[in-house]
Amino acid sequence: MEVYVTPTDPLVAEWVESLDSQLRETFEERAAILQFDSELARAHAECLALVDLLRRHPSVLSGVSVLEIELDGGTEWLLTTDLTYARRYVAEVGAHEVALHHLPDVLLTQYGGIAVLNTLG
Numbered sequence: 001m002e003v004y005v006t007p008t009d010p011l012v013a014e015w016v017e018s019l020d021s022q023l024r025e026t027f028e029e030r031a032a033i034l035q036f037d038s039e040l041a042r043a044h045a046e047c048l049a050l051v052d053l054l055r056r057h058p059s060v061l062s063g064v065s066v067l068e069i070e071l072d073g074g075t076e077w078l079l080t081t082d083l084t085y086a087r088r089y090v091a092e093v094g095a096h097e098v099a100l101h102h103l104p105d106v107l108l109t110q111y112g113g114i115a116v117l118n119t120l121g
Contacts, residue, residue: 004016004024004028005028007031007043007046007050008042008043008046009043009046009047012043012046012047012050015050015060016046016050018060018063019053019060020083020084023053023057023060026053026057027046027049027050027053028049030048030049030052030053031045031046031048031049032045034048034049057102058102059100059102059103062103063081064079064080064081064103065079065080065081065083065086065100065103066078066079066080066100066101066102066103066106067080067083067086067087067090067097067098067099067100067101068097068098068099068100068101068106069090069095069096069097069098070095070096070098071093071094071095071096075098076095077101077106077110078090079103079117083100
């Protein structure tokens with residue numbers, strides 16, 4: 001289990017608590033680089049790291065993630081609000097995670113801007 005430092009700023013801490021472990025690690029690494037390489041105060045480095053994370057992973061703002069998976073030789077797209085559960089589901093059905101994507105990009109490139117959602121059966 002990873003042990004993280006609670007961010008200094010309460011607003012940053014609230015956002016960071018909602019991150020999955022991969023994004024949390026990305027945040028931590030970026031904050032450390034900014035703090036030490038740019039000689040910034042920790043609180044300032046954390047704020048900039050969060051802005052950078054949100055720029056690169058805008059799905060954090062909506063809480064919705066899109067996983068591209070390969071299942072039985074085909075590509076499928078999973079829309080989820082619980083990335084950990086979705087990754088367990090992918091493993092259980094014998095699929096392979098290809099990539100994590102930004103929802104608007106997937107809607108535009110894969111579905112022409114509109115998609116019909118169906119429930120899992």
